Amino acid sequence: MDISFFAAAVVAGTPLLYAILGELITEKSGQLNLGVEGMMLMGAVIGFKMAIITGNPYLALLGAMAAGGFGAIIYAVLTVTFRANQVVSGLTLTIFGTGFASFMGQGLMGEIVPPDMKLFFADFKIPFLGDIPILGQIFFNQGILVYSGYLLTIIAGLYIYRTQIGLNLRAVGENTAAADAAGIHVSLYKYVHVIIGGVLCGLAGAYLSLVYIPSWQENVTAGRGWIAVALVIFCKWNPYRVMMGAFLFGGLDIIGFRIQKFDIHISQYIIDLLPYIVTIVILILVSVRKSHSGSAPASLGVSYFREER
Amino acid sequence: MLRMSARTDCSRNEAVIIRTSAILLALSAVAVFIMLLGHNPLSVYLSMIEGAFGSGYRITETIRKAIPLIVASLGISLAFRLKFWNIGAEGQIMMGAFGATFFALNFQNLPSVILLPLMGLASIICGGIWGAIPAYFRAKFRTNETIFTLMMNYIALKWLTYLQYGPWKDPGALGFPKIPGFTENAVLPAFFGLHIGWIIAVLLIVIMHIFVNHTKRGYEINVVGESENTGRYAGMNVKFIIIYTIFLSGGLCGLAGMIEASGVNKTLSVEITRGVGYTAIITSWLSSLRAPVIAIVCILFAAMIQGGTFIQMAFQIPQSAAQILQGMILFFVLGSEFFIKYKISIINDNKAEANQ
Numbered sequence: 001m002d003i004s005f006f007a008a009a010v011v012a013g014t015p016l017l018y019a020i021l022g023e024l025i026t027e028k029s030g031q032l033n034l035g036v037e038g039m040m041l042m043g044a045v046i047g048f049k050m051a052i053i054t055g056n057p058y059l060a061l062l063g064a065m066a067a068g069g070f071g072a073i074i075y076a077v078l079t080v081t082f083r084a085n086q087v088v089s090g091l092t093l094t095i096f097g098t099g100f101a102s103f104m105g106q107g108l109m110g111e112i113v114p115p116d117m118k119l120f121f122a123d124f125k126i127p128f129l130g131d132i133p134i135l136g137q138i139f140f141n142q143g144i145l146v147y148s149g150y151l152l153t154i155i156a157g158l159y160i161y162r163t164q165i166g167l168n169l170r171a172v173g174e175n176t177a178a179a180d181a182a183g184i185h186v187s188l189y190k191y192v193h194v195i196i197g198g199v200l201c202g203l204a205g206a207y208l209s210l211v212y213i214p215s216w217q218e219n220v221t222a223g224r225g226w227i228a229v230a231l232v233i234f235c236k237w238n239p240y241r242v243m244m245g246a247f248l249f250g251g252l253d254i255i256g257f258r259i260q261k262f263d264i265h266i267s268q269y270i271i272d273l274l275p276y277i278v279t280i281v282i283l284i285l286v287s288v289r290k291s292h293s294g295s296a297p298a299s300l301g302v303s304y305f306r307e308e309r
Numbered sequence: 310m311l312r313m314s315a316r317t318d319c320s321r322n323e324a325v326i327i328r329t330s331a332i333l334l335a336l337s338a339v340a341v342f343i344m345l346l347g348h349n350p351l352s353v354y355l356s357m358i359e360g361a362f363g364s365g366y367r368i369t370e371t372i373r374k375a376i377p378l379i380v381a382s383l384g385i386s387l388a389f390r391l392k393f394w395n396i397g398a399e400g401q402i403m404m405g406a407f408g409a410t411f412f413a414l415n416f417q418n419l420p421s422v423i424l425l426p427l428m429g430l431a432s433i434i435c436g437g438i439w440g441a442i443p444a445y446f447r448a449k450f451r452t453n454e455t456i457f458t459l460m461m462n463y464i465a466l467k468w469l470t471y472l473q474y475g476p477w478k479d480p481g482a483l484g485f486p487k488i489p490g491f492t493e494n495a496v497l498p499a500f501f502g503l504h505i506g507w508i509i510a511v512l513l514i515v516i517m518h519i520f521v522n523h524t525k526r527g528y529e530i531n532v533v534g535e536s537e538n539t540g541r542y543a544g545m546n547v548k549f550i551i552i553y554t555i556f557l558s559g560g561l562c563g564l565a566g567m568i569e570a571s572g573v574n575k576t577l578s579v580e581i582t583r584g585v586g587y588t589a590i591i592t593s594w595l596s597s598l599r600a601p602v603i604a605i606v607c608i609l610f611a612a613m614i615q616g617g618t619f620i621q622m623a624f625q626i627p628q629s630a631a632q633i634l635q636g637m638i639l640f641f642v643l644g645s646e647f648f649i650k651y652k653i654s655i656i657n658d659n660k661a662e663a664n665q
Contacts, residue, residue, distance in 0.1 A: 034455065078644050081647075082643070084647065087394050088594050092639045093636075095587050095588075095636050098587075099635070100633055106629070267471070269467050269475075272467050283452050283457055305315075
């Protein structure tokens, strides 16, 4: 394995990074949003469409974020205001998002991202950091969205563990009733963080359609949204672990192409299965060891109704 | 000031009215969307209805599409009763179709009366096992079944892809990657102009209704779904109940796959499910998991799909519009359930203060 493999793993892991961070922040508020895949697809298609229409990378990213956020608002209205079942609401969001993306993507098939926009997302070396042997080549010779992914991870960590708002957020997710009694505006916290989560999932989708692929194809996410939901468990709801999970799975995602180069005869179909099988194995290990389950927000997935205490 | 409180007095009629108005609201929301696209929503809806029920042939087509949906929804409703979020129907359908196809391709000399039941049994077992694997881990270690069952979908899809492009590729298709067609004895016979899958679906609805409401096993499922602890204290073998219920759930989805492969496609392909596994999640939830209602909702949804293909031809509206419509309907119904469970009353603040 050469260094370029690890650098490519970082690239492939970046959409996961955004999606995992988004779902993690959502789940910290006690809401389990299974619509990640749907929100990613909405972000991917709107981001791509905006890129084709305007040619402006900022507008494309903004559109993707708005699309993801829009999906999250639907989910938040249903689960926070109307206390609908979170699992079914999230699933519906995924089904809706899939339909939305295939509807909006009609006629985009075969289109490619404009070349000057590719330049915007192109790799550049960060001074000093990029010169570190090995690590510099892997982590600091990347595109702008990879760097902002690092930055977001750190910001999310500081936000959740080092600020008053982050503390309140964790309180809402752990013990909603107590947080409510302490005067925290529970619904507002849930809304805001569900939407932040959706915005990040929209970005994750845009990364796929604008940078990773970068052309339009049906169902660009290919289950990455669901893998992200699983990796939140793997990361023990700790933002600092997100990078590890994301890049590990980024590596699994691309290992197939690499193995072919080394003339090892394993069926392509078996290699394609790896991310899904490893996700299952992780789910099982986590549940067998039980150690992780304690780190889930205690009120995750439970609708809160003040007068039902 | 608005005040919410739990309500227990919501009658069945009221609930039906609330749900129906939710569906109407969803239709009007989509109507606005259709208008933005520059079409007349009324004529789009009318032609959808015409496309689904406008002629004898179209009605048959609609019911043909409803059959796998009904069978899979029955399966999913069983899992949802347990609060086991089985979203692996898609994979279970594929594996069921795989099991059936295995017999269809390898035992072509058997007479229909033996071959078809064998295919049915194989599909139930394959789909059932595909569901029982996550169920085992859920029952034993509380492994998250939502993601597990979903990952199983992708594994099933890759498995079918492998078969279609590899060992099961039709040598007679001149290199085109397709699985050979079934011989005549492996195809479900027709009855009143439609393959007998519709009789199977009707029978299953009746059996499911009786099973869930009038048998001890069905009662156990309802109890464990409400509270696993209650089931445990009552001496039920909760783990076993989870595993065999999900085996049945997956088995029904597998059977839906066999019906599609044998009755409609007369072969197996990676597109065998046509998203039925996901649509069935919506339909079983909309039906409040009740078997007779599932039949009605599934026919309506099949009509939407069938009508969707029609409006694609008539208005050049992409077929995925039907998928958006389905999602919207479920969004609105999910939201409306709040008004079934809670009531909102307006309290006069001044009055409340005066009383203090």
